[in-house]
Amino acid sequence: MDLEDYRTAFMVVSLALILIVVFPAVSLVVPFPSGVERFSELWVLGPNHMAEDYPFNVTVNEEYHVFVGVGNHMGYSARYMVCVKFRNRTQPLPNMLNSKSSPLSPLYEFQAFVADGATWEAPVTFAFLEVSRFDNSCLIRRMSINDVVFWVDSPSSWDSENNGFYYQLFFELWLYNVTSQSFQFHNRFVGIWLNVTAS
């Protein structure tokens, strides 16, 4: 190595040290991308706080319990809304390809402010209060969610393949957008299938 090579090496080492010393001050002004994926979680757990024993065969005037939860990995404290919707097999679910929520009106809703990296959970108790059964059709007139009574008037025909009158209770996740000052569907939903067995 000649002297010129040594000089270059000295300059490189000095520059590296300068960059290390300057980094804390620069990081206060320039936001560096973290490279971490930003996302939210949405889940439903059964009555024992486990992903099992979900209510399935349901009857009138019986209370059923589940838990709905949200996990925040968005990098900031996020404001969420969880919409509780109820459908029969013919009514539409959210369209995940177009990021469109289900056009059905929400029955119940939750709102939560969740810190980054934290989770939020709430109990959901539901019951069917008024159900009419005919030969091969079923009509749920009223149901309650967390002690609030809703008129749903939702019919369902007999599913001969699966032997039952099937409905779905599902939960949509909405995220508050500070820029547009409105909730936007966060392209996540979970649901549980219910078979109305007797009235």
Place this chain on the structure above:
Amino acid sequence: MPAWRGFFVFALLFVLALSVLLIEGCVAGAEEAALAIERAEGVVVSGYQIVLEAEQARANISRLLARLNEAGELLALARVSYRVGDFDGAVLFAELCGEIVDGVKVDALGLRNLAVEEAGHRFWWAIIGSIVGVSIIVFLSFLSWFIFKGRYYRRVLEMRPEVVSGGS
């Protein structure tokens, strides 16, 4: 017959008037509830924005978030009550929500200002630290370079030429 007819007309008018009053009362109740919810939503949004600013300034907002959660829960209940036609309940929940967020806003503003002040101090200390650090590195680099260069020349000058025999 005329007396019976008169009673019938009076009863019909009474029922009509009662219906109009009830419908008007219901509409007024719905409007009041919608306004209360709108107000509460506005208060929650402004409170949330201040809390986010405090968070960006690196303040500890965990307690504020817990209270915002209470407010959010009440706002959701107000909206659900409105949906099922319980307008009195909707107004009550919306007003309770507004009261909680008003408190949150005051605390969040204080926290945000404190955090912004601390962030300013941190920034200036970082700038001063960087300037001092860079100066020391530049000084030490030059110093060590000159020392190294001196030793390098000395070593080169002390070298003796070697005669290699057997060349063509």
